[in-house]
Amino acid sequence: MTIITRQKALLTRREALLGGLAGGGLLLSGCSRILQVDALTDSTSFQRVLAVAQSWTRATQRFFLAGGQMAKEYKPSDISPHFKANGTLNPGGDDYERHVAEGFVNWHLKIDGMVSHPLTLSVADLRRLPSRSQITRHDCVEGWSAIGGWTGVPLALLLRAAGVRAGAKYVVFYCADNLDGDPAKGGEQSPGQYYESIGLVDAMHPQTIIAYDMNGKPLDVAHGAPLRLRVERQLGYKMAKYVRHIQLVSDFRAIAGGHGGYWEDQGYDWYAGI
Numbered sequence: 001m002t003i004i005t006r007q008k009a010l011l012t013r014r015e016a017l018l019g020g021l022a023g024g025g026l027l028l029s030g031c032s033r034i035l036q037v038d039a040l041t042d043s044t045s046f047q048r049v050l051a052v053a054q055s056w057t058r059a060t061q062r063f064f065l066a067g068g069q070m071a072k073e074y075k076p077s078d079i080s081p082h083f084k085a086n087g088t089l090n091p092g093g094d095d096y097e098r099h100v101a102e103g104f105v106n107w108h109l110k111i112d113g114m115v116s117h118p119l120t121l122s123v124a125d126l127r128r129l130p131s132r133s134q135i136t137r138h139d140c141v142e143g144w145s146a147i148g149g150w151t152g153v154p155l156a157l158l159l160r161a162a163g164v165r166a167g168a169k170y171v172v173f174y175c176a177d178n179l180d181g182d183p184a185k186g187g188e189q190s191p192g193q194y195y196e197s198i199g200l201v202d203a204m205h206p207q208t209i210i211a212y213d214m215n216g217k218p219l220d221v222a223h224g225a226p227l228r229l230r231v232e233r234q235l236g237y238k239m240a241k242y243v244r245h246i247q248l249v250s251d252f253r254a255i256a257g258g259h260g261g262y263w264e265d266q267g268y269d270w271y272a273g274i
Contacts, residue, residue, distance in 0.1 A: 043120075045161075046128065046129070048161045049119070049157060049158060051161070052157070052160050053129070053130050053157065055160070070206070071136055071233050072136070073136055074136065075135065076135065076149065078135065078147050079215060080146040080148065082146070083146040083147075083148045083214075083223070084140075084144060085222035086140060086236065087194075087237075088177040088241065088242070089221070089222045090221050090222065091178070093178070095176075100221060100225070104225065104226040105123070105124070107122065107226050108121065108122055108244075109121050109122075109126065109210070109243065109244065109245070110245045111159075111247075111248075112246075112247055113247035113248035114167060114168035114249060115163050115165060116162070116163030117163045118162065119158065119161060121158075123226045123227065126210065126212060126227070129157065130157060131154075131209075132153075133150065133213075134150055134151075134209070134230075134232070135147060135149045135150075136150065136207070136230070138236050138239070139235055139236060139274050140237075141237055141272070150213065150214060151211060151213040151216075152209035152210045152211035152213065152227075153209060153210050154206060155203050155204070155208045155209060155229075155246075156204040156205070156206065156208070159200075159203060162248070164248055167250045168200060168248040169199065169250050170200065170248070170249050170250070170251070170260070171198055171199075171203040171247075172247045172249055172260075173195060173229055173240040173245070173246055174246075175195060175241060175244065176242035176244055177193075177194045177241065178194070193256075194240065194241075194242075195255065195261060196229070196237075196238055196262065197252050197255075197270075198229075200248075202231055202233070203231075205233070207231075208230065208231045209230050211224075211227070211230045212226060224240075224241030227242070227244075228241040229241075229243055233274060234271070234272045237268060238272050
């Protein structure tokens with residue numbers, strides 16, 4: 001290969017990278033404005049995430065340059081006219097209903113466990129952080145699929161800010177919905193607080209986000225308001241809704257039924273890759 005040909009190949013690779021970052025919706029949600037106005041929020045957790053945003057962007061670029069596998073992304077015209085809301089459609093209960101009435105202004109996401117710097121972030125904090133938008137296909141274990149657009153904070157950014165400690169292997173998501181054995185919520189097998197987990201490698205994937213918008217609008221209750229997980233290379237039951245608490249652990253065998261998730265405790269596979 002000649003020097004000119006190599007230069008062209010590198011240029012094409014760089015253009016593809018930049019196009020992927022832009023087309024995939026890797027955005028700094030007003031980040032430059034926020035960095036100039038530190039008084040915008042008093043949240044130390046928020047400031048910590050911003051402090052690592054630049055290095056996180058470099059890490060994401062390295063993933064693309066290394067040829068990391070991405071789930072297919074689609075055009076806005078491909079978005080399904082109807083995206084079925086599955087499982088719990090409304091967690092209910094006084095606490096959740098109060099948050100709905102308040103517009104989730106007092107809803108906080110806690111990140112702790114095997115981290116050096118536990119974080120507590122409001123939905124407003126999350127919306128001010130660097131975000132990613134992606135249009136992907138949701139595949140349900142029941143056999144149906146739909147394409148939707150999602151915007152949220154890359155989980156990798158939050159975990160880097162929290163400082164994952166050596167020995168952490170899994171990321172556990174605790175949710176607001178207690179299924180209470182209610183078939184309408186998907187809990188006919190057994191009652192229990194909904195939770196889910198994924199491996200640290202999948203948690204750090206660029207398309208794994210804590211989403212707050214669907215198809216350009218804030219998540220509605222049926223689709224997981226105010227926060228849900230999107231882990232695009234796995235089946236739909238891994239996409240925990242109503243997320244309130246994220247915990248880093250080395251082992252999940254002592255959590256609930258010990259299989260790493262509500263449906264996994266009922267016999268589903270823990271790794272639901274597609």
